[in-house]
Amino acid sequence: QDFASRSDSAATWARTTPHLGPKLFAAMELGGGKGAGVCFAILMAVGVSMASAEEEPQASKANVGISVMLLGSIGFMMALFELTHCYKKTMAKYTWKSISATISIFSAVLIFQGSNGIVEAYITEGVPPMIQFLVSIMQLFAWFCGLQLVLAVITGVLPIKGFDPRFDDFEIMESRLKTFAILLGHTTGFAAINCFAIFQQLVPRTPLATFLVAPCAWVLLYSFGRLTDSVRERVALIGDNKKEEHERMWDEETEETEDDVIGLAVSFCFVQSVRLMVGGTLPNPEGEEPNEVMVSHSDMQSLTLITVGCLLGLFEALRVLYIKKTIERITPQGKNIIAMTLSWCIFFGTDGFLSHNLFTHEHGMMKTVTLALTVTVVALAMIFALEQLQDCKHIDDSIDEAIRAVVNAIGILIGFAWEKAFDVAVAEITSTVDVLPAPLTKMLLAVLLAGTVVPAWYRHILPVIIAMEAEEERENEGSKEGEALGDVAEAEEGKKGTLSEPLLSEKNNEKAELIATFESYKKTIAELEEEAARANELEQKNRELENAIGTINQELGELQKLAAILHN
Secondary structure, rough: OHHHHHHHHHHHHHHHOHHHHHHHHHHHHHHHHHHHHHHHHHHHHHHHHHHHHHHOOOHHHHHHHHHHHHHHHHHHHHHHHHHHHHOHHHHHHHHHHHHHHHHHHHHHHHHHHHHHHHHHHOOOOOOOOOHHHHHHHHHHHHHHHHHHHHHHHOOOOOOOOOOOOOOOOOOHHHHHHHHHHHHHHHHOOOOOOHHHHHHHOOOOOHHHHHHHHHHHHHHHHHHHHHHHHHHHHHOOOOOOOOOHHHHHHHHHHHHHHHHHHHHHHHHHHHHHHHHHHHOOOOOOOOOOOOOHHHHOOOOOOOOHHHHHHHHHHHHHHHHHOOOOOOOOHHHHHHHHHHHHHHHHHHHHHHHHHHHHEEEEEEEOOHHHHHHHHHHHHHHHHHHHHHHHHHHHOOOHHHHHHHHHHHHHHHHHHHHHHHHHHHHHHHHHHHHHOOOOOOOHHHHHHHHHHHHHHHHHHHHHHHHHHHHHHHHHHHHHHHHHHHHHHHHHHHHHHHOOOOOOOOHHHHHHHHHHHHHHHHHHHHHHHHHHHHHHHHHHHHHHHHHHHHHHHHHHEEEEEEEHHHHHHHHH
């Protein structure tokens, strides 16, 4: 309660405090008792804060990284929630597709990195680079063949005892097929990246030699895809010499998945050679460079890398706009390659920019989390821009398809960015956990994470994507039918010659008649297919009955012989 003693103690502390003390002590003397009380409270508060600051250690990098991750993830999740429920249907659709691609690429890379870590630790560690390349070829072959077999089992083409492919519900079959096709396709794609990126390390470190790896990878993977395509056609025609619905689903989904594999591998090898030309250093098979090299990249080099990707994207848009001719398998593969090249260029360009300007010394979790958040923001901005472009009235259908390919590649970009962050996190955990060897711990974490994420993706996200793709197919079919009917109507109108006044009612009637005829033909074809299927079933049953009758006749003959013997 002694105000004087409190003022004296505050004055003594103020005199001994540099800079701040003299000013506050002068204020106490000028302000009298009231000023002394106020300044005493201020001094005590400042003293406690300064003491606590001296006693508490500085925030560790781990705490800062966790803080950034917490704030960024909350904002990221709420932004995605807003975008998936956006009033613009196209924006919501692209956001859902990006989320799906992100989850699939994240899970696929984790699985491949886990399995490849075991191979590197127990098979290829310390062996010559050529042996590593041969082992990577065997890995790629195993994943590629496994992709074919797993999808064949899911569709019932390759029956396995105890597994029901659900012929009674093709929606469930399609959902299963999409899940494993995307997941195994991306895993096989990263196996192909690992294979050809290792081969790229073996060729001379010149721009031309490293650049030629990309077209060589395309030719080899395309040839292998054509071989598996011919095998699928032969397998589908075994027995009834007809491709059933589930066999058609197997063939089409596998072809689309193989195109994604080619897009991933070829685009990555191409970007590796571009990074060599721009920065002067060829990154390792995982696309990583030494820290001192990453820091040395200038902003102009990062901008050049991003510009190369954008120019290729512009080239693809012009090609789609002015070159209408398409080549089976080649055109969609080229579209995937360019779209994924754009994504790789943006990712590595952003990585170089952040390393040069913000993370000159720190290259751990803080950098990878910041990179993932930055890439996500840039990717969502690109999706918004593409959505605005697609809303234009004069957008061609082929341009619309190119935009969809770019959006899928953006989803891969986001997934790869976050996978890099989680890869660093897994590496940090495996380096501190001594219960199991590091490769086994990494594989276990990959399986646990994928086992947690993939079921939720299969049940709640993929059905939305399948519904959106079905709607897109209906819209495309409707537009194509409309164009065909329009061409027929124009041809008929041309035969009649030039009229002084347009006969709108007659055109409408002709169009309605054409539509009705088209629907009638479709219905007739469907009925004929059903009758053919029933005829095949009846024919098979007749063969079974004939075999049964033959067996019964044989048994009757034996019984007659036995009766004759007994009678005698």
